[in-house]
Amino acid sequence: MNKRIQELVKEAGTDCSGKWMGTNHTEKFAQLLVHDCIQTLRNNGYDDAAQCLQDINFGLDHPV
Numbered sequence: 001m002n003k004r005i006q007e008l009v010k011e012a013g014t015d016c017s018g019k020w021m022g023t024n025h026t027e028k029f030a031q032l033l034v035h036d037c038i039q040t041l042r043n044n045g046y047d048d049a050a051q052c053l054q055d056i057n058f059g060l061d062h063p064v
Contacts, residue, residue, distance in 0.1 A: 008032045 006016050012029035014022070034053065041050035 004036070005033075008036060 009016050009029055011032055012025050014025040014029075038050045038053050041047070041053065
């Protein structure tokens with residue numbers, strides 16, 4: 001598994017042991033993943049793409 005994904009899984013409050021994640025952990029993981037993608041796009045100069053992804057919202061609690 002990609003090291004960054006492992007870090008996001010841990011940050012979401014669970015682990016990469018192969019066990020099932022609780023629903024609250026999967027939602028947090030998804031939010032972290034989307035935020036990370038948006039930030040990566042911005043860091044590489046793809047501001048328009050980052051804005052499009054942010055505008056889709058994905059039910060995120062706070063703007064990036």
